[in-house]
Amino acid sequence: MHLIVTSLRHVFSTKFDEQPTIFRSPGRINIIGEHTDYNDGFVLPAAIDKAVYIAIAPRKDTIISLFAVAYNKSFEINLEDIAITKRGWPNYILGVVHELQQRGHLPGGFNMVIDADLPVGAGLSSSAAIECAAVFALNEIFSMQLSKMEMIHIAQKAEHTFAGVMCGIMDQFASMFGRKGFVMKLDCRSMEYEYVPFDTMGMKILMLNTNVKHTLASTEYNVRREECQKGLSWVQEKYPEVKALRDVTEQMLNEDVKPRDKVIDSRCRFIVQEIQRLQLACIDLLNKDMESVGKKMLATHSGLQHLYGVSCKELDYLVDAVKDHPGVLGARMMGGGFGGCTINLVKEKYVDEIISLLEKKYEADMKLPLTAFTVEIENGTEKIQ
Ligand code: GLA
Numbered sequence: 001m002h003l004i005v006t007s008l009r010h011v012f013s014t015k016f017d018e019q020p021t022i023f024r025s026p027g028r029i030n031i032i033g034e035h036t037d038y039n040d041g042f043v044l045p046a047a048i049d050k051a052v053y054i055a056i057a058p059r060k061d062t063i064i065s066l067f068a069v070a071y072n073k074s075f076e077i078n079l080e081d082i083a084i085t086k087r088g089w090p091n092y093i094l095g096v097v098h099e100l101q102q103r104g105h106l107p108g109g110f111n112m113v114i115d116a117d118l119p120v121g122a123g124l125s126s127s128a129a130i131e132c133a134a135v136f137a138l139n140e141i142f143s144m145q146l147s148k149m150e151m152i153h154i155a156q157k158a159e160h161t162f163a164g165v166m167c168g169i170m171d172q173f174a175s176m177f178g179r180k181g182f183v184m185k186l187d188c189r190s191m192e193y194e195y196v197p198f199d200t201m202g203m204k205i206l207m208l209n210t211n212v213k214h215t216l217a218s219t220e221y222n223v224r225r226e227e228c229q230k231g232l233s234w235v236q237e238k239y240p241e242v243k244a245l246r247d248v249t250e251q252m253l254n255e256d257v258k259p260r261d262k263v264i265d266s267r268c269r270f271i272v273q274e275i276q277r278l279q280l281a282c283i284d285l286l287n288k289d290m291e292s293v294g295k296k297m298l299a300t301h302s303g304l305q306h307l308y309g310v311s312c313k314e315l316d317y318l319v320d321a322v323k324d325h326p327g328v329l330g331a332r333m334m335g336g337g338f339g340g341c342t343i344n345l346v347k348e349k350y351v352d353e354i355i356s357l358l359e360k361k362y363e364a365d366m367k368l369p370l371t372a373f374t375v376e377i378e379n380g381t382e383k384i385q
Contacts (some may be wrong), residue, residue, distance in 0.1 A: 002061035004115055005384060008069070012055035012113045020055035020113070021141060026126035026383040027051065027135035028174035029205060029343055030082060030334055031183055031198075031285075031293065032300055033278040035308060035379045037168025039228055040189040040244035041275040044282065044340065045170055046198065047178020048375040050118040052129040056137045058111035064097065065075055066090055069115040079109060084162055091195075092127055095162025096134040099154045100144075107142045120369070121213040123333075123340025127163060128171030131155035136176070136381045152176050165218045166225055167336075173249055178380030183283055189246060203290060203329065206354070208322075209371040210314035212339030220310065221336050224267060231257045245271045254316055263309075270307035274300060293328025294345050298323055301332035301342075310337030314366050318342045321358055328354070 003021055012020040019192070026047040032042040059065070062079040068089050075090040075127070082093055082098050093112065100107060108233050112134075120126045135151045135158075152172040159167050173186055173193075182195040228245055234256045235248050242248055250272055258265040277296050284292040305311040317334040319342055322328045327350025334343040346354060355372040362370040 004023050004068070004117055008055045009385075011067070011069060011115075012111070012280070013055075015113065016057065016065075016111045018111075020057045020111070021137070022053060022055050022384045023133050023137045023140070024051045024053050024380065024384050025129045025136065025175055026178055026378055027118040027129050028125060028178070029124070029207075029375060029377075030169055030170065030174070031253045031343075032296055033170075033274060034069070034300060034304060034332075034334070035168075035310070035336075036246075036271060036274050036278065037186075037188045038166070038225055039271045039275075040246035041271065042277055042278045043168075043170045043173075043188060044183050044196070045174035045185050045186070046221040046377040047177075047380045048172055049378040050116075050124065050375060051171050052114065052116040052118055052126065052133050053377075054115075054122055054130075054133045054137055055113045055143060057111050058141050058210070059109075059111060061109050063109040065111045066093060067113045069113065070120075082220040091162040092130040092158065093134045095158030096138070097133050098101060098156060099157045100135070100138065103154070105142070105144050105146075107138050107144075110138070110141065112137075119209060121340065122207075122209050122371075123134050123335030123337075124207070125171035125175060125335070127159060127165075128155060128167075132157050132172055132175040132381045136383075140239065140383060148176050163218075166222050174380070176381045177281075178378060180379050181377055183285070183377070185278075189244070196282060198285070199288055201288065201290060202348050204346050204348050204351050204374045205376075206344040206351055206374050207238070207341045207373065208344060208358070209373075210318065210320045210339055210366070211339045211368045211371060212312060212314050220338060224308065225312065227264055227267040228271060230261075231264045234260060234264075235268075240344045246275060248272055267309070270303045273303060273307075281371040290329050290345060294328070295344065296331040297330030297343070304333055304337060308337075312338050314339070314362075314368065317343055317362065317366060318358070318370075321361070322346075322354060325350070325354060 329345040
């Protein structure tokens with residue numbers, strides 16, 4: 001962290017000839033509870049020690065001047081002209097600015113440099129991390145007095161409108177509210193949450209990045225949302241009190257969805273099962289029964305693969321390759337799907353062995369490099385200096 005902050009400060013002062021304020025906004029993992037957030041369900045994420053860092057200072061005019069270290073690219077726009085750009089990466093910031101403008105908060109112009117040690121497109125929510133960094137930093141430097149809850153909704157809306165992904169609230173929530181050593185059980189209906197201690201008990205959280213960029217993810221993600229909505233509407237014909245898949249039982253699916261469409265049924269069935277699985281996993285966590293949490297992670301993977309249809313051959317390969325290893329308690333694909341990382345609960349002494357077992361085999365079989373790294377659970381979005 002210190003290296004990246006020092007270099008960010010240096011790049012900023014060289015480019016803009018002034019001293020910035022620096023903010024850190026982390027990526028996230030999710031232990032269990034995938035695709036449940038937009039169905040009013042629960043999720044169990046945590047912020048991690050890989051993050052986006054921004055250096056920022058207000059300007060006296062209405063220009064926004066951005067520089068992305070990773071791409072070595074600059075972007076400038078006037079506050080009055082904010083619109084989606086074909087350039088890609090500035091959209092996450094512009095989306096946040098747009099949402100602030102829509103709500104009557106009109107920040108002045110600013111200079112910003114962005115860097116990260118969080119891989120992009122790996123399913124660790126780099127986009128939510130950038131959005132949260134931007135809204136948190138702008139709130140701070142322009143004294144807007146927004147609450148963290150308001151900020152995450154602004155960040156989520158930015159993703160909807162400027163990145164075109166109709167995401168739920170999990171990623172922005174986790175990035176903003178993360179706390180070192182804890183996972184968060186978030187009720188995505190009421191937005192109530194509790195911090196659940198995550199005692200690693202000699203385990204490491206190992207991420208295995210397939211290096212498949214999840215380009216399919218945004219379109220298929222929106223399709224899954226529609227499929228859930230369709231199944232829900234069929235259940236609601238008979239049970240109008242049902243508001244979301246959160247309120248649906250497998251019995252209701254048997255009656256009203258399965259006979260009409262097998263695919264819609266399996267999508268909805270996964271969500272109903274996943275919400276139950278998460279509740280049970282929370283009890284496991286309180287009992288420090290990591291074996292049982294691990295088994296549920298494997299069940300989640302199987303559901304995401306066979307019922308929800310958001311896995312891919314590389315993710316399945318990595319889960320299959322480790323699931324019977326004595327050092328592995330649990331493994332599954334994580335996040336939206338179609339690429340990115342698997343999350344693995346691994347006994348510490350086996351981590352290196354597993355990585356070296358897999359690297360060559362994965363490369364040979366999948367024709368892609370494997371990137372493996374462990375993560376620690378860290379605090380959420382914060383001002384550093
Ligand atoms: C993406 C979305 C989240 C969530 C996950 C799947 O990360 O941004 O809102 O739906 O996929 O659990």
